Every structure is written in structure tokens, then in C-alpha cells.
Amino acid sequence: MTLQDARTPENGPDAARPGWHKGYLTGSRPDIRVPVRRVHLTTGQSVTLYDTSGPYTDPEAATDVRRGLAPLREHWITARGDTEEYAGRPVRPEDDGLKHTSPRGGLRNLDAVFPGRPRVPRRGRDGRPVTQLTYARRGEITAEMEYVALREGVAPEFVRDEIAAGRAVLPANVNHPEIEPMIIGKNFLVKVNANIGNSAVTSSIEEEVEKMTWATRWGADTVMDLSTGRNIHTTREWVLRNSPVPIGTVPLYQALEKVDGRAEELTWDIYKDTVIEQCEQGVDYMTVHAGVLLRYVPLTARRKTGIVSRGGSIMAAWCLAHHRESFLYENFAELCEILAAYDVTFSLGDGLRPGSIADANDEAQFAELRTLGELNRIAKSHDVQTMIEGPGHVPMHKIKENVDLQQEICDEAPFYTLGPLTTDIAPAYDHITSGIGAAMIAWWGTAMLCYVTPKEHLGLPDRDDVKTGVITYKIAAHAADLAKGHPSAQTWDDALSDARFEFRWEDQFNLALDPDTARAYHDATLPAEPAKTAHFCSMCGPKFCSMKISQDIRREHGGDLRAEEIEAGMAEKSREFAATGNRVYLPLTD
Amino acid sequence: MTLQDARTPENGPDAARPGWHKGYLTGSRPDIRVPVRRVHLTTGQSVTLYDTSGPYTDPEAATDVRRGLAPLREHWITARGDTEEYAGRPVRPEDDGLKHTSPRGGLRNLDAVFPGRPRVPRRGRDGRPVTQLTYARRGEITAEMEYVALREGVAPEFVRDEIAAGRAVLPANVNHPEIEPMIIGKNFLVKVNANIGNSAVTSSIEEEVEKMTWATRWGADTVMDLSTGRNIHTTREWVLRNSPVPIGTVPLYQALEKVDGRAEELTWDIYKDTVIEQCEQGVDYMTVHAGVLLRYVPLTARRKTGIVSRGGSIMAAWCLAHHRESFLYENFAELCEILAAYDVTFSLGDGLRPGSIADANDEAQFAELRTLGELNRIAKSHDVQTMIEGPGHVPMHKIKENVDLQQEICDEAPFYTLGPLTTDIAPAYDHITSGIGAAMIAWWGTAMLCYVTPKEHLGLPDRDDVKTGVITYKIAAHAADLAKGHPSAQTWDDALSDARFEFRWEDQFNLALDPDTARAYHDATLPAEPAKTAHFCSMCGPKFCSMKISQDIRREHGGDLRAEEIEAGMAEKSREFAATGNRVYLPLTD
Numbered sequence A, B: 001m002t003l004q005d006a007r008t009p010e011n012g013p014d015a016a017r018p019g020w021h022k023g024y025l026t027g028s029r030p031d032i033r034v035p036v037r038r039v040h041l042t043t044g045q046s047v048t049l050y051d052t053s054g055p056y057t058d059p060e061a062a063t064d065v066r067r068g069l070a071p072l073r074e075h076w077i078t079a080r081g082d083t084e085e086y087a088g089r090p091v092r093p094e095d096d097g098l099k100h101t102s103p104r105g106g107l108r109n110l111d112a113v114f115p116g117r118p119r120v121p122r123r124g125r126d127g128r129p130v131t132q133l134t135y136a137r138r139g140e141i142t143a144e145m146e147y148v149a150l151r152e153g154v155a156p157e158f159v160r161d162e163i164a165a166g167r168a169v170l171p172a173n174v175n176h177p178e179i180e181p182m183i184i185g186k187n188f189l190v191k192v193n194a195n196i197g198n199s200a201v202t203s204s205i206e207e208e209v210e211k212m213t214w215a216t217r218w219g220a221d222t223v224m225d226l227s228t229g230r231n232i233h234t235t236r237e238w239v240l241r242n243s244p245v246p247i248g249t250v251p252l253y254q255a256l257e258k259v260d261g262r263a264e265e266l267t268w269d270i271y272k273d274t275v276i277e278q279c280e281q282g283v284d285y286m287t288v289h290a291g292v293l294l295r296y297v298p299l300t301a302r303r304k305t306g307i308v309s310r311g312g313s314i315m316a317a318w319c320l321a322h323h324r325e326s327f328l329y330e331n332f333a334e335l336c337e338i339l340a341a342y343d344v345t346f347s348l349g350d351g352l353r354p355g356s357i358a359d360a361n362d363e364a365q366f367a368e369l370r371t372l373g374e375l376n377r378i379a380k381s382h383d384v385q386t387m388i389e390g391p392g393h394v395p396m397h398k399i400k401e402n403v404d405l406q407q408e409i410c411d412e413a414p415f416y417t418l419g420p421l422t423t424d425i426a427p428a429y430d431h432i433t434s435g436i437g438a439a440m441i442a443w444w445g446t447a448m449l450c451y452v453t454p455k456e457h458l459g460l461p462d463r464d465d466v467k468t469g470v471i472t473y474k475i476a477a478h479a480a481d482l483a484k485g486h487p488s489a490q491t492w493d494d495a496l497s498d499a500r501f502e503f504r505w506e507d508q509f510n511l512a513l514d515p516d517t518a519r520a521y522h523d524a525t526l527p528a529e530p531a532k533t534a535h536f537c538s539m540c541g542p543k544f545c546s547m548k549i550s551q552d553i554r555r556e557h558g559g560d561l562r563a564e565e566i567e568a569g570m571a572e573k574s575r576e577f578a579a580t581g582n583r584v585y586l587p588l589t590d
Helices: A003-008 A073-079 A132-137 A145-151 A156-163 A206-217 A232-242 A250-259 A270-279 A294-300 A309-324 A332-342 A363-381 A396-409 A430-443 A463-483 A487-501 A504-513 A517-524 A546-557 A564-578 B001-007 B074-080 B132-137 B145-152 B156-164 B205-217 B232-242 B251-258 B267-282 B294-300 B308-321 B333-343 B362-379 B394-407 B430-443 B462-482 B487-501 B505-511 B515-525 B546-559 B563-579
Strands: A020-026 A034-039 A046-052 A083-085 A122-124 A190-195 A222-226 A247-249 A286-287 A345-348 A385-391 A417-418 A448-450 B021-025 B033-040 B044-049 B082-086 B122-124 B190-198 B221-227 B247-249 B286-287 B345-348 B384-390 B417-418 B446-451
Touching: A034 A145, A046 A487, A073 A083, A073 A222, A122 A332, A132 A145, A132 A156, A132 A396, A145 A156, A190 A463, A206 A222, A206 A232, A206 A463, A206 B267, A222 A232, A222 B446, A232 A247, A232 A250, A232 A270, A232 A286, A232 A363, A232 A517, A250 A286, A250 A309, A270 A332, A294 A309, A294 A363, A294 B417, A309 B033, A309 B546, A332 A345, A332 A363, A345 B487, A363 A385, A363 A396, A363 B221, A396 A417, A396 A430, A396 B430, A396 B462, A417 B267, A417 B546, A430 A448, A430 A463, A430 B267, A430 B394, A430 B430, A430 B462, A448 A463, A463 A487, A463 B394, A463 B430, A504 A517, A546 B308, B033 B145, B044 B487, B074 B394, B122 B333, B132 B145, B132 B156, B145 B156, B145 B294, B145 B487, B190 B205, B190 B384, B190 B462, B205 B221, B205 B232, B205 B462, B221 B232, B232 B267, B247 B251, B251 B267, B267 B333, B267 B546, B294 B308, B294 B362, B333 B345, B333 B362, B345 B362, B362 B384, B362 B394, B384 B394, B417 B430, B430 B446, B430 B462, B462 B487, B487 B505, B505 B515
Parallel strands: A190 A222, A190 A448, A222 A247, A247 A286, A286 A345, A345 A385, A385 A417, A417 A448, B190 B221, B190 B446, B221 B247, B247 B286, B286 B345, B345 B384, B384 B417, B417 B446
Antiparallel strands: A020 A034, A034 A046, A083 A122, B021 B033, B033 B044, B082 B122
């Protein structure tokens, strides 16, 4: 594990974590090994949890950020025999934008060019579709499908069905063999995406690679690299080669860098060239704002906050400057053919999403959604896996309409929403304003939640913000899994509740989404080791713990009896209780 | 402002805050002066916000923590002529529990006995009811009602109606003349309660008084003093005399201290004496767990986490130890008579609330709720204002049933819920797991939310935790106000959205729930003063700001035209846009 050599992370993703170990579920063949986190309880039992942290948390796995992760899926892809290697597009200086032109944001500890194994890009033979949707429609269960079936605890055939119906996507570019396959769809566990990416103002490649591994350590299921600044191609290469999760991008950002920020100079050719560049690198899903049509732009004119999507505003500016229909919309079929040949998944962007409570659910937003529904059908006709992006800023009473309309208009394609924020009055707490909306929209059917960090609207997230954002969104996703009745979700809560009731403090910490912080908070008031086995905590002290008296009641009055039997025996038990002279030794949880 | 002399708070409630000033709305008489926060915008306009911070944020008000706040309501109370002063119950050493017996938790900078003006307790003449409910039912609009009408922006008659119908409470003990009246009911702004209080393990009087002023500075509408440790009477006296918001307690905690933690030694007389002690001090509302009946206790035996309410577990232990019905239930009518004579509001406690996701909405919980409905009617028949407490731990899909049942069973009495937490897997983040549930339950009808801090289940909240808890819950309450369509809620969001769209950074900070943190996060990446007027931020940099291009679109294509007119003029505008050679200078918000 030489990740440390390169950047010596404190508490990095490879730091050994007490109380759990990395395990694997094996499928029908030995190379289908699905990682899980096994939490060891002090009772001798263990709880198995979904794990997104990649090989970094496996002490048996040799990882080296300069070489990249092992190409887990390579053999699966080549064995299908429907792809071919080819020379690929040469990497050009402009791919990296303002590379090396500034002392800020330059390369520090990592080399500029990714030094790992040489790569030759791959695509569908003769440009044919090689998507998981292609296979699913043909009735084939791929290794990737079996992998996610094991991961989700469902039958492989169910996975195939959901993909074939377009209700789920399995983002897996043939040029990103390093990923551990995962699935996004409303009938699976709710997923969380973390955004990373440098900007022209701040941050380096090194920081972005670290944010990616850090985000996946805390539970990010996918990562979007939204870099807009220097070294944009090289940053992405480092991120892709080291990422165990699917990577998404917005190719328009890089295309705009290539024309030095002049939206009106964008062309379909420049955009297409950028998409191919990113397909060859291995980007798994791409946000495309092809639903921002010329005629929708005036609908935003009287909005409180206009257009707040970067991609949306760029395309709106292009449409206005040329008074022409969007080149993304007009060339959408060709774009589908390109994506199908690499199995890149569409994330159809909502360029006209609301940027404030006042603008939610307006005509501009829903007009674009109807166009996304049309594009979704075109994409499916080309075998391209597709999800649909959603807002944004929406008050609680208008959230459900968003999911219901999207599901209806887009034939149940996975919904992928940013929050939504349920109020705008709390900058610096938008992980919370949006975590509320995220939990609700996921319960109602959103398949993946794009996180929001405390820095939203204020600055670029740092390491702490990434962690806070991911954990907040894991809470939202898990709360939705519970509300949707997912059995494994309930098991996790039950294990923690049992530990709490039985005063197994170490088990509570180890089962927590963030064991480190839970332990630190507990120790802040009762640091001594014995306190971790105490039958009370610092909130109420020994006399007021409700959990303890509940245990007494159960012991005295029998947990195995039916209520009527307990009632019948209570007079006697009451005498016994008094006879023991039992002091009320009461702790509590809330 | 000698609060600083006593405890020199950093960023204390009396620290001058830039960008806003304290203002007052004056009612029909000069002594009805309702505090508001007027945020000054750089446009020259101002936004008026609800203000809970008390005289501490008024530079013209002389406050002194050793003297207490001015008795704002004293004249209103005496003018009604229906109360009398009387000798009162002597304060006894045991009222303070283990006072002075330990070096920890003792009195430090503050004197043991509150040194302020001498007080003589007051009650309804001949023990008659002197509650706001009494007056409302008689058709009288009190000064307190007019005050809250101004505060909420509604007609005084509406306030009277809601109180008379039992749909709202105005907690205001005649012995707590210092408060600025406020109202709790589903047809008013959603309120937030912050819990403070020492325990046998940690914290001092000084810290508790500071937590109270700190919590109200960030927006707490009421504060519960849940002290269970030393100096319990004296701590409460300091808190009451300095609190601008209603104070709630759980008298059972102090009663238990008086019998040294032996639940079975509790008696109605000890409890009643404690209630009278607290009524005379000025406690505004009291949690009473009178719904925990003997026959309900066995219903908790097979629960995952038993009984998690302190009060509930104490009463359950008492019932079992004596095999008798709860003395709170059996003496409830007498308790009503006592509370009515001081205008103390009931907060009927849900002692059998669930303590885990698995236990939500079970028979134990709903059996108790039905008894609370019965007690609510008894309380109302004695003119006692009443609210009903609610859970706790509830998955999202079971939240609405809680409000709907409570509203039905309890004749729409205000619901006062603790969260609820929507999952148990995130200790150290339970402000967030519960903030999600809080926003939802408030949207559906909860009138007041009891906050949860990051230390829930782990330790006692410190100053930072109190702030985080209050702000998280202000977000939840405000998101609910928006979803319920409260006009003043929308105004606040709109003001912030306008400031965001127009790059008025200082206005965004000043309008934020937490200006300090918003400003600090912004400055972390773009600290220079000019950056606060820049038309972009560090997230996207100058080329990618969507807000900027939206402004261009509006300027170029006219914000005053109808969409069709804009469309008609677009071809021409497009030529102009190109002619200006406008570079796409694009920022963004999300």
C-alpha cells in the first residue's frame, strides 16, 4: 500500500480500522469476488455491510496510486469477444487546458503523466453497442450483473430484468476495468454520488485523487470529476486508474476549456472529440445537457435565479449566440452511437433545474424534463443505458411531483437528483437543507443522490467537507432504504439498536457510519475505558438511564411471555421486585 | 451588558453582529414591543426576521446576568387583578440535590443563590385558573396574545381563537414575567426547543445559563432545563431569571433526586411539592409522563429497546414496584388545578415512545397516546393549556401516521416531537438523522420540534453542539414553514436567492441562519474583500458561473417581456449578442 508513500494521508483509506475486516462474497466463478465490510461484534457475531472502499481497505491487496488498481473486469470484457483495441485519439496539450501555465494548481508530489501500465483504448467491434443494456435485452447475465446481484442480495435474473427494462443502469465503461460493478435503480439500494474536481481557482491532482479515495472510504458509490481548471485530462486519468467506483464527468466543461471559455465558439466537433477522449479514458457516465432547447431559454427570463446549471447556462448561451438549436440535441443520435460503443451511461442533465425555492417546478424545468423523456427513448433505441438528473432547490411539498413526473415521462429510468435543498436560508449547512430533501426524494423513488457539502454555494469542498457530505447523504440514502422496506437496511439498524440497549458501546461505535467521530464524542465526556462498558452514559448519569430500567423490567417480567401472561404474573413479580430492594439505577438514550 | 463580566463569552449573545440591528414592532400600547431582527441589505432595503435572542442583542438594553431580565409582563399580569402574591414554599436544601457535596459541578463564577431582585410568588386568587386558555375562552385578548399576533403577523383574534380551541398554547407562567411571549400551534410558525441541563456527571450552572442564552441567540424558541445533577433548584433559578423564552422542565427528575434516585420511594406528595416549587419559580411548561399506565408496561417487554424515556422508565419502575397505577395518572385532576393557578402549560410526555426504528408505532406507543388524549381533555376541562409530546425514532414511512393519530386523538392539541430520528446507524450525526424526520413531521403538523444535537446517545452537548442542534432544527422548522406556505418564510428565501443571483455576498451572509460560518467558508478559498463582490466564486471560477450568464440572458432578452415576446425578439437579440463579442463569463451556484 504505497498510497501512503505518495501522500501520507492521516486516517487515509488504507488505515487499518479496528472492529471490522474486509471480506468477500464469491459468485459462480472465483473471479467474482464482491467486497463486504464485516463488523465484528463483542457477542462473537458479525454484521455484513455493503462496502464501497475498494482494495484500499484490504490489507491483502497491494495498491499503488502510481500504478493504479488491478483491472478486475478486463478478462470479463475480453472474454465477451465483442470489443477491439484500437490506436485511439492522441492526447493533445489542449486536453489539459492551462497546463503548467500557473504556479498554482500545478503538479506536486504526483507526476504529470500517469505512469501506470500502458493502455490501449477499446471499443465495440465495428462501433457496435457493447452495453449492459445490450446484453440484458439479449437475455444474457454478465459477470457484472452477477456481481451486483451478490452485492445487493438479489437474484441475477432480477438484475438483468431491471437493466433490460431501463429501470436500472450498471455504469461500466469497457475502458474502466478497475471498477467494482454497482447498480443504480429504484429497486436496489439507494446510491450516493460525491463530486470532486479542481477549478481554475483552487486544488491539485493530488488532492482530487485523495478526495476520491476518501469519499469512497465513507461510502460514495460513484464519483463525478467536475474539474474545470488546469490538468483536466491528467487529473481524470489519475482518478480513473485509481477508482474502484464508476466515474462520471460533464464533457462540456472540458470542451469549453478547449475554446478558452468562449461558449459561442463551441462546436459539435470539439464536443464530440472531447467525448471520445473521455470514452477512451474510461469515464463510466456522462452528464449531457441536451434538453436545454433554444425555445426553453426565454422561460427562465423571469425566474428568480435564472439558470444555475453550469452546463445549462453554457448551452443556453450557445443557443442564444447562434440563435440555433442546441448542437447536443441535434447530434444526439450520433452521440448515442459513440457512447454505446464504450458502454458509457447517459446522465441526461437538467440544465434548467431551479436554483431557488421560488423557481421550483416551473415551466422551464418541466419543459426540459419532457425533452429528456424524448431523449431517453432515443438513447434506449441505441442500447445506451440512461439515467435522468433532477433538482436542485425544491420545497418539501413540491418534491414528490418531481419524482412522479420524471418516472412517468422517462419510463422509470433511474432518477439522479442533487439534493434537493428544501430551503435557501442556510448557506454553510446545505448538506442538511438538502439531506432532508434527498431522504424524501429517495424514499419516493430517486435511485441515486448527488451529495451536497457544507461548502455548497460558498467554495470548493475540502477533505472534511467531502466526508460530511458523504455521511449526510449515506444517512439520507439509508433512511430511504428503510422506508422502502429493504431487509438489509433494517438489519443494520437493528444491530445498532441491540448494541445500544445492551450497553455494548464498542459495537455501537463499530456499527456507526462514522465510528471515529462517535467514539470521540463519547470519550469527550467519559473517556475512561470502563465507561465504554458502563450501563449509563454522561447524558443522564447512573440514576437516570431508561435502558437499564427497561432491562430490569424485561428480566423481571419475562421477555418470552405474551402480554397477557406478563400482566397475570405482574402482581407477584411486583412483590419480588420490592423484595430485592432494587434501587432504580437508570440510564437513558434520549 | 455585564453578562460578559460574569462569563466573558466569545461571540456571546451580546456580541454586536454586523449587518443587522434589533428593532421593535409596537402594538396598541407602548409596552407591547415585539423584537425583530432587521437585516440591512446593500441595496438599501431591509428584511425583517423573527427574533428569539432577547434583550441581549439590544445595545440599548441593560442586561445583567446577576440581576436577571426586566419583568416585561409584570404589569400585564397584575393589571388583570386575578392573581395574588403569597408567602410561597420555603426553599429547602434537598431542592438542590447534592448541593456542594462534590468539587465537580460546583458553583464557580456565579453565586450559589441568585442575587437578583427579591421575588414573592404569585398565583391565581383563591387558586383559580389564570391561564391564557381561561382568557381566550372568555373572549379576552390579552396583552400576551396581541404580542404574539404582532410577532407572527396575524390578527389578535386569530391567536385568541386558536388558543381557545386548544390548537395552540402560549406558555407563560405568572411567575416568569421576564419572557417575550410566543405561541406554539400548527397554524403558526414552527417552533424549536433546545434542551440544556447538567447531569450528575458533567457541567455547571454557569455553563447552563450560557447554553440558554446561546441557544436563543441562534433561534431556540423555548428551552428545557433537564438538569438531573447538583444545584438543580439554583440552576433553574438562574436560567429562569435570565431567560427571554419560556422554560420547560420535567419535575419528575428533581423529585427523583429528592428520594436519592429510588423510584419506588417516590410519592404523590413529594412530586406535588416539587411541582409547586417549580410553579413558584416560574417554569412555563412541564413534561408529565402521566400516560405510562401499569398495564402498558408489559407491552414494552418484547421491544428492541424497551423504554427510552427517562420519565417513562421511572414511572414504569414505580408502577411495577408497587403494582399500582401511576400516581401521576391517579392525581391528574389535582395536578391540573395546581398548574391552572400559575398558568403552567402541560407537555404530556410520551414515556413509551420508541427508542429504535424497530419499535416505532407499536402498541405500547399508541396505547399511551390514547391515554394522553384522555388526559388532554381533563386538562382542558381545568383550563390548562396542553401540548402532547411525540417520538423519537421513526422511519420515514411511519412518520405521518404519528401526526395524524395524535391530531385525531388529542383534538388537535399542539404536537411537540423529538426529531424523529429516521435511522439509528449514525451516532454523532443524529442532528441530521432526526433533522430529516423533524422537517417532515413539522410539515405534516407538528407545532414544535425538540432539537437533537450531534452528541445525542453519546454525551452532553457543549456550546458548539447546542448551536449545531439549534441551526439544524431551525432549518427543519423553516423548511416546514415553506412547505406549509407561510408567506414570511418564502420572503426570507426569496431575499437570499435574490442576493445570490445578484452576487451580493455580504447580503447572503447576513441573511444566512449562521452568517459567521457562511462568511468563514467563503473566505477559506477566496478571502480577499473584492471576492465578496466578484461575479463568481471559488467553486467554478470566472468562466463557469451560471448565474452570470443567466443575468446576461435576462439583460439581453428582457425580464419584463412575456415569453412569446422574448421568443419573437430572439433572432435579433442573438445577432446583438454575437456583435458584442461577449465572452462567456460564467459562474454557478450548484
